[in-house]
Amino acid sequence: MGRDPDHPPAVVCTGLAKTFEDGTEAVRPVDLTVGAGQTIALVGPSGCGKSTLLRMVAGLEAPSAGRVAIAGRPPAETLRRAGLAVAFQDPSLLPWRTVRGNVRLALRLARRPMDDADIDHLLALVGLAGFEETRPAALSGGMRQRAAIARALSTRPGLLLLDEPFGAVDDLTRRQLARDLPRLWEARGTTTLLVTHSVSEAVRLSDRVIVLSPRPARVVAEIAIGLPRPRTEAIGESAQAAALTRQIFAALSDGMASPATAGPAS
Numbered sequence: 001m002g003r004d005p006d007h008p009p010a011v012v013c014t015g016l017a018k019t020f021e022d023g024t025e026a027v028r029p030v031d032l033t034v035g036a037g038q039t040i041a042l043v044g045p046s047g048c049g050k051s052t053l054l055r056m057v058a059g060l061e062a063p064s065a066g067r068v069a070i071a072g073r074p075p076a077e078t079l080r081r082a083g084l085a086v087a088f089q090d091p092s093l094l095p096w097r098t099v100r101g102n103v104r105l106a107l108r109l110a111r112r113p114m115d116d117a118d119i120d121h122l123l124a125l126v127g128l129a130g131f132e133e134t135r136p137a138a139l140s141g142g143m144r145q146r147a148a149i150a151r152a153l154s155t156r157p158g159l160l161l162l163d164e165p166f167g168a169v170d171d172l173t174r175r176q177l178a179r180d181l182p183r184l185w186e187a188r189g190t191t192t193l194l195v196t197h198s199v200s201e202a203v204r205l206s207d208r209v210i211v212l213s214p215r216p217a218r219v220v221a222e223i224a225i226g227l228p229r230p231r232t233e234a235i236g237e238s239a240q241a242a243a244l245t246r247q248i249f250a251a252l253s254d255g256m257a258s259p260a261t262a263g264p265a266s
């Protein structure tokens with residue numbers, strides 16, 4: 001399926017902070033490093049600033065302070081070189097194109113060749129076999145989200161940014177995606193930064209979990225997930241995984257107990 005990505009990049013965020021124009025302080029200076037080829041999960045209470053942080057890494061939101069370096073370069077440059085792909089909560093599929101057409105366009109823009117059989121293989125992997133010719137309006141929210149994930153993976157990015165990638169997906173499909181998709185990005189050595197509301201999913205997928213405080217987001221704990229790979233369901237349900245899950249919940253409650261004073265909410 002196309003060529004291998006460029007060397008997966010490391011991401012370094014230094015003093016990254018965001019206060020919106022209306023005074024809402026979303027992110028307190030955050031230092032964060034994602035090693036090349038690592039998968040890092042961001043977890044934190046709802047509205048704490050996770051998406052804002054991810055959008056700054058993607059170059060879609062300008063930081064108020066600090067900087068992001070992806071393989072030493074600014075995000076916009078990585079985006080332009082198609083080394084970065086995003087799948088966010090609200091999938092921005094083109095409504096007049098079919099599912100396959102949306103993936104095809106991303107590939108064309110990224111100048112990465114892939115034939116329709118390979119596209120369909122990827123669509124089958126995210127459970128969209130039979131919907132290749134369907135337009136987004138005729139898909140459920142979860143299906144649209146899966147189409148956006150397939151589109152993001154199709155260009156074989158070196159860096160993958162996922163915001164609640166399985167948020168609108170039913171539990172059974174979510175479980176299946178959490179099993180199958182990481183195999184793809186692990187096999188390619190993709191550097192992956194994802195936001196999830198699910199602590200068990202964070203444990204299952206990542207090498208390290210970053211626990212954020214309530215808004216404004218600051219890092220309250222970084223927990224290394226030393227579980228073996230591939231992460232089978234049995235590993236995800238092991239006593240070791242359960243202990244890590246408890247540790248993350250404890251860090252989340254510690255963060256809740258010591259919120260920082262924040263600027264006004266929007």
Ligand SMILES: Nc1ncnc2c1ncn2[C@@H]1O[C@H](COP(=O)(O)OP(=O)(O)OP(=O)(O)O)[C@@H](O)[C@H]1O
Nearest residue numbers: 020024026045046047048049050051052053265266
């Ligand atoms: N453009 C904006 N202008 C002003 N405030 C904003 C803007 N975008 C987000 N916010 C505010 O910043 C805060 C953080 O939002 P963000 O979406 O990053 O949180 P989140 O942790 O991703 O939330 P959730 O878990 O519910 O998806 C929220 O209070 C939100 O209302």
